[in-house]
Amino acid sequence: MIHLLRTRATPEQLAEMLQDLEDWIKVAVDIHREILAGGGKLHAEDEAALLADGSRQEDIWGATWEPDLRQVTCESLINIRPRQNNHSMLITDPLIRDRVVEIVRRLLEGT
Amino acid sequence: MTNQVAIESDEIQAQRIRFMGLALPVRLGELAESLAFATVASDHPKYPEFLTRTLGVSIRLIDWTVAEVDPTVQSELAELRSHLAGWLRDTQAIGDDPAKRARVVAELREWSQKILDRSGLANYDNWQVEFDYPPGIRAAAEVFV
Numbered sequence: 585m586i587h588l589l590r591t592r593a594t595p596e597q598l599a600e601m602l603q604d605l606e607d608w609i610k611v612a613v614d615i616h617r618e619i620l621a622g623g624g625k626l627h628a629e630d631e632a633a634l635l636a637d638g639s640r641q642e643d644i645w646g647a648t649w650e651p652d653l654r655q656v657t658c659e660s661l662i663n664i665r666p667r668q669n670n671h672s673m674l675i676t677d678p679l680i681r682d683r684v685v686e687i688v689r690r691l692l693e694g695t
Numbered sequence: 696m697t698n699q700v701a702i703e704s705d706e707i708q709a710q711r712i713r714f715m716g717l718a719l720p721v722r723l724g725e726l727a728e729s730l731a732f733a734t735v736a737s738d739h740p741k742y743p744e745f746l747t748r749t750l751g752v753s754i755r756l757i758d759w760t761v762a763e764v765d766p767t768v769q770s771e772l773a774e775l776r777s778h779l780a781g782w783l784r785d786t787q788a789i790g791d792d793p794a795k796r797a798r799v800v801a802e803l804r805e806w807s808q809k810i811l812d813r814s815g816l817a818n819y820d821n822w823q824v825e826f827d828y829p830p831g832i833r834a835a836a837e838v839f840v
Contacts, residue, residue, distance in 0.1 A: 607741075607748055608732075625713065626725065648732060652740050659731050661724045664817055671817060673728055673807075 586623040586633050589691045598651075598692065608650045609692070612662065615683045616643040620691050627660040642668060645675055645684050649692050656685045707755070714759050723764070723814035726756040730807035734800045743786030750783045768813050775806050 585600040587593065593601070601609045601623030611622035612630035621633035627646035634644050646660025658675040675681040714722060733749035736742055754776060761772045782789060782799055789795045811817050 607745060608735075625710065627728075648735075650735055650739075652745075653735070653738065655735065655738075657732065657735060659728065661721070661728045661816065664724075673731060673811065 586621055586630060588619065588621045588633055588637055590619045592690065592694045593692050602651070607652070608648050610646070610648050610660070611688060611692075612644050612646055613684045613687050614639040614643045615645060615680060615687065616640065618687055618690075620687060622649070622692070627662045631662050645680060647675075647684050647688055649688055654689075654693060656688045658684055710755070711759055714756065719760070719763055720814045720816055722756065722760045723768075723810055724816045726753060726760060727807045727811035727814060729753045729756055730803050730810065734803050737796050737800045743790045746786050746789070747783060750779050750786075754779050754783070764813075771809070771813070775810070778802065778806070 585603055587597045587601055589597070598609075604623060604625050609622045610624055610627050610630060611620045612627055612634050613620045614634050617639060619634070619637075619639075621630040621637075624630040624633070627648075631644050631646065635641065642665075644662070645658070646662040648657045648660070649655070650657070658681045659673045661673055663670055663673050663675050670676055675684060714725070717725065729749070729752050733746065733753060736746035736749055739745040757772050757776045757779075761769055761776075764772065789799055
């Protein structure tokens with residue numbers, strides 16, 4: 585189930601976001617509004633939730649959170665963005681990448 | 696037990712239907728992403744279960760894609776599937792040997808890049824093509840154009 589998070593996820597929200605993929609949560613992060621959508625089977629579904637909520641495409645980046653490792657992997661098909669000079673699935677700009685990781689950790693781990 | 700199998704089967708069927716609704720380049724892109732994510736298994740505390748899960752996802756995506764790609768990509772996907780199936784049979788041995796783990800990670804990375812190249816999604820010239828993707832790549836492509 586996809587949740588749009590503006591504050592730290594509750595245990596119930598985390599459980600529901602893990603329902604689809606079980607071992608990891610795909611998320612799309614709006615680095616401007618500092619919110620995320622997570623729990624879709626595809627990053628594009630999470631991205632769609634943010635776009636519907638008013639996010640701008642250029643502010644949205646994809647990542648995957650793995651709860652056992654507490655690891656954020658900033659690699660997603662939606663990150664291929666030539667216009668913003670990102671030509672791979674990885675977020676190549678360290679500032680953007682750090683911001684995505686920080687927002688994911690804050691909203692999913694509460695750190 | 697029977698019910699559990701039926702539920703899993705329904706879920707996979709739903710995944711397949713959703714995946715088959717994506718444009719072919721995007722399906723290849725999703726496969727590339729799945730292969731890249733499988734590298735996370737290398738450090739995972741639930742290894743080899745985690746590797747089994749991630750490789751299984753990639754194999755399914757290949758099975759749902761292979762019939763529609765051109766013959767060159769078809770043979771590459773067949774080769775990739777064979778590697779994945781081999782690793783799937785050998786997860787415990789791979790987990791016990793750091794050198795093997797590192798080799799699998801490197802090969803997954805190479806295959807991920809190769810499949811992404813085949814998808815055309817990372818090719819700057821293809822970004823004026825409107826892929827039927829809800830909405831991700833399509834929205835990004837529209838912005839780019």
